[in-house]
Amino acid sequence: MLTSNFKVQNPKPLISNRAIFCLLLLAAYSLLSLGCRYDMQDQPRYKAFKKNDFFADNKAMRELPEGTVARGYLRENKAFYQGKKENAGSNNATAATAAVAATTTDASGNTVVTSFPDAIEKNPVPVTQELLDRGEQRYKVFCIVCHGPVGSGDGMVVRRGYPKPPTYHDDRLRGAPDGHFFDVITNGWGKMNSYGSQIPAADRWAIVAYIRALQISQNPNGNVQMTQNNAGNAVNQTTPSNSATTQNQNTGGQNR
Amino acid sequence: MAQLFHRGANNVAKASLVIAVLLGGVAFYVYTQVARSSYLTNQFLEKQQPVQFSHKHHTGDDGIDCRYCHTSVETSYSAGIPPTQTCMNCHNQLWADSPYLEPVRASFRDNKPIEWERVHDLPEYAYFNHSIHVAKGVGCSTCHGQIDNMPAVYQESSLQMEWCLSCHRNPEAFIRPQSEIYNQEWDGNDLTVEQRQQLKADYKIRSTQMLTSCSTCHR
Known part of the structure; x- marks a missing residue:
């Protein structure tokens, strides 16, 4: 009405064609943008385990090039990170001779070590109640599946048909140095794979301490003798045997 | 000039106001239900995986601890595949x-x-960290349900913000002792109100104001 009455003063219509076009465009955009939730939902960045087609193996998480040492991860403490003596595999011994440890085959066909030339005798971590608690917890996560609740090698996976591992409770392993257990957890042995990537070094030592506690628990008569033998070179002379014994009494019966 | 509108048009106009409000309400209700439906949240949707891996078998039947495979759940934002x-x-x-x-x-x-097909996919504008939840007493099954009963894992919770907030507003109703974190049979009714309050204090869980602050999750 207005436009027709005042044609001369105001030749444009109230709403121009361009404005209508813009409004239509806006409406169409709003409708389309309902489906655009995924802009913020999946942002163009890579989080853990995301796929990345740029690399041949499609992994966004890249592995360190071989030989790379991140700052603070030199791990030069051989006793703590490898469970080996400081001079093992070096000096006059070549890598081949250093690795030589006497082995034999036991009744279930496992190849077992009978001498431990390179392994350190004692746990480099002070054995405390906290360490044993941690070791118990980690043992029940990673080891119990095959080695069983008390370490006799009757875990659930073994009952499902996995080859039976040697029991902890024979003279050979009672006399084995702590470093041997650490080495087997770290690098695997026989049919057991390496658990080095699943269990950090500190936890491996906790597990070693707990395995010692299990051994004492299943061998009460040898307990006193073992404690006396170990007392000479123990890092912590009083707590290990005491806490180990109480630990066993607490957990011996309640394992499934 | 004839009347443009019939006399009844007044009533039609009044009724149309009521109907418009009612329709708006119905539309809003439908919207809320669709937004919460598993069609949009993927709740209860079993994913086809490249291997027919059964959590029920491995953790339910064989009793393997969650952390045997999900090793970084206590130390990292990701539980780890x-x-x-x-x-x-x-x-x-x-x-x-x-x-x-x-x-x-x-x-x-x-x-x-x-x-593997990802089952729990949080939007990336939400920050989530497994390790802090585990450390503060939120057990696996609180969010993931009884994984040991799931041959193929599905998303038990909606993972919507209102679901997150239901716990952040009232954490003591959901937390449990550290020893029970990985116990998938845990029944929350085992604890009394006092025990829950004590747990909350022991865990040093922050105030509701802190837990529901925007930047706690959107950082």
């Missing part, structure tokens, strides 16, 4: 010839990861 090496810890001997496990063996041979 195990590398194929972890599967091979057992399956280098067990079912080593089974055709079902061929994708696993192929992955191990070719050093290519198995491409």
